[in-house]
Amino acid sequence: MAKIHVQAVRGMHDILPQDQKYWQFLQDNFEKIAKSAGFSRISFPVVEKASLFERTVGEETDIVEKEMYSLVSRKQEEKEDKEILVLRPEGTASVARAYVEHGMQSLSQPVQLYYSGPMFRYGRPQKGRQRQFHQLGLEIIGDLDPVLDAQLISLASRLIKKLCIQNRV
Numbered sequence: 001m002a003k004i005h006v007q008a009v010r011g012m013h014d015i016l017p018q019d020q021k022y023w024q025f026l027q028d029n030f031e032k033i034a035k036s037a038g039f040s041r042i043s044f045p046v047v048e049k050a051s052l053f054e055r056t057v058g059e060e061t062d063i064v065e066k067e068m069y070s071l072v073s074r075k076q077e078e079k080e081d082k083e084i085l086v087l088r089p090e091g092t093a094s095v096a097r098a099y100v101e102h103g104m105q106s107l108s109q110p111v112q113l114y115y116s117g118p119m120f121r122y123g124r125p126q127k128g129r130q131r132q133f134h135q136l137g138l139e140i141i142g143d144l145d146p147v148l149d150a151q152l153i154s155l156a157s158r159l160i161k162k163l164c165i166q167n168r169v
Contacts, residue, residue: 011124011131027116029162030136033155034114039138042113044094046120047071050084052093067121069131087120091137099141109142 008014015023031041050070069087088094095113098104104111116136123129138155140148 009131011129013130013132026136026163030116030159031114033158033162034138037112037151037155039112039114042095042098042115043117044088044091044098044115046088046118047085048088048094048097050086052097053086053089067123069120069122089121090119091115091117091135092139095137095139096141105142107142110140110148111142113139113141115139 034041050068053068068089071085071087072082073085095115099111099113114137116134118132119135120132121129122131138152140152
């Protein structure tokens with residue numbers, strides 16, 4: 001009988017039980033900081049239409065040209081105008097899609113949203129980079145005031161301090 005070698009797909013990893021406390025600490029602190037600043041949580045699908053990223057990120061970017069995990073649904077395989085689906089490579093485009101799709105522009109502006117979850121990039125894994133990685137994000141939509149950019153930087157700084165991350169450059 002052949003020996004079976006079982007392991008995760010290259011560039012993807014498990015978050016083991018002994019590491020869960022660190023992951024939970026990060027998630028909890030991110031969420032507390034986001035909520036304290038008036039952000040609301042949004043969750044969106046892991047699979048999106050490829051066209052969403054082509055329009056928002058740009059067709060000529062590395063993400064679109066070579067770093068998205070693409071798939072075609074079985075029903076679509078027979079059609080000439082196939083709808084290509086992808087595992088989400090980042091969160092901003094999905095937030096923007098949800099904002100428009102669900103009419104959030106009719107809410108009091110700006111709309112402040114936060115998210116966290118797995119993202120996927122196909123590129124060959126290099127040291128420190130994974131094909132599946134987790135992203136935390138804050139998005140402010142509906143106002144172009146530069147003060148909002150400063151708010152995001154301030155929130156990121158608060159999180160870094162809370163996590164006791166020090167710049168060692």
